[in-house]
Amino acid sequence: MTSTPPQLPVPARALLARHRTAGALALCAAVLLSALTGCAPAPARPHVLSSADIIRTAQQQLTDRCLLRQGLTPPRPGRHARSEAEEQRMSGALFGSGRTELSLTLPTGYSVRAHTDGCLAAAQRSLYGDQRRWFHASTIVNNLKPEAAHGHDSLASVRDRHRADIAEWQRLRARALSRAKAQLTRRNQNTHRHQNTHRYQKENVSR
Structure with a gap:
């Protein structure tokens, strides 16, 4: 199953930012000279991931691990093109192969199919349970607007007909978000632990 998520250098702004920074530093210097106290620019606010980004990041980590276990390099934009045979192997490993086990025909007449094997399916089971x-709930929810347009109905009436599907989608997505946050937290902890161990070893060698 494929879906298209909504797509979530300005010299003038950069120049304005530099002027503001210079003004802030000048003010700090004045305060330092007059009151013998120091100040520093406020730290940049960390980027906060949206719920969709958190789930997407965790899902990519899971699919990457799955592909690496099979000796495959996870696909990334800009990487060199693979041969046709390599592309087929990658597609089968990531999306599954053979007969599609999941299928749903929408009121619009469009059929959506997906595999239950492959790294993406395994990642979805890990996150959504x-x-x-x-597959069923997300396919319905992602196609509410096309269904309304096809049946000349209001979106509100279509949503009302699919209350149960929407509730299921919300429940499964909440579960995925919780598991994704836990996964990313563990990964960050492991990364910090590895960095601290490496730094300790490096300091011991330099003594």
């Missing part, structure tokens, strides 16, 4: 339910 039940891939079959997530």
Whole structure:
């Protein structure tokens, strides 16, 4: 199953930012000279991931690990093109192969299909718990607007007809978000632990 998520250098702004920074530093210097106290620019606010980004990041980590275990390099934009055979192997490993086990025909007449094997399916089971339910609920929810347009209905009436599907989508997505946050937290902790161990070893060698 494929879906298209909504797509979430300005010299003038950069120049304005530099002027503001210079003004802030000048003010700090004045305060330092007059009151013998120091000040520093406020630290940049860390980038906060949206719920969708958190789930997407965790899902990519899971699919990357799955591909690496099979000796495959996870695909990334800008990487060199693979041969046709390599592309087929990558596609099968990532999206599954053979007969599609999941299928849903929408009121618009369009059919959506997905595999239950492959790294993406495994990642979805890990995050959402039940891939079959997530496939059904997410396919319905992602196509509410096309269904309304096809049936000349209001979006509100279509949403009302699919209250149960929307509730299921919300429940499964909340589960995925919780598991994704826990996964990313563990990864960050492991990264910090590795960095601290490396720094300790490096300091011991230099003594």
